[in-house]
Amino acid sequence: xxxxxxxxxxxxxxxxxxxxxxxxxxxxxxxxxxxxxxxxxxxxxxxxxxxxxxxxxxxxxxxxxxxxxxxxxxxxxxxxxxxxxxxxxxxxxxxxxxxx
Numbered sequence: 807x808x809x810x811x812x813x814x815x816x817x818x819x820x821x822x823x824x825x826x827x828x829x830x831x832x833x834x835x836x837x838x839x840x841x842x843x844x845x846x847x848x849x850x851x852x853x854x855x856x857x858x859x860x861x862x863x864x865x866x867x868x869x870x871x872x873x874x875x876x877x878x879x880x881x882x883x884x885x886x887x888x889x890x891x892x893x894x895x896x897x898x899x900x901x902x903x904x905x906x
Contacts, residue, residue: 833888834899840881843867843874855889880904 825831825841829851847866849855855863860882868874883904888894897903 830885833885834896835881835901836885837881837901840878840885843870843878844882844885846870852885852889855886857890858886860886877901877905 822838822842825838825845828841828845830836830841830844830849831838833852844850844855844863844867847863847870849858849863860879863882863886864874864879867878880901881904884899884901887898887904
């Protein structure tokens with residue numbers, strides 16, 4: 807009966823429900839965009855990151871999207887660390903801590 811008012815020129819933001827509900831999203835400090843990247847290259851679970859090279863993962867993502875920001879590599883390094891570490895240091899669960 808009533809339509810939601812949408813101001814002219816504004817569009818509803820698309821929500822990536824698959825990435826939002828992914829087990830990868832449980833990695834502290836992980837950005838949703840990086841979760842989407844991992845899903846797109848075939849990584850669906852945290853355990854699949856064990857033994858993987860963050861640089862190789864970044865390369866695979868770049869093959870899908872050439873303009874992938876280098877900062878995504880920092881999140882990938884953090885994610886692999888989290889997957890491989892039984893009791894990860896909370897101070898290292900921030901992507902900027904993994905910068906070159």
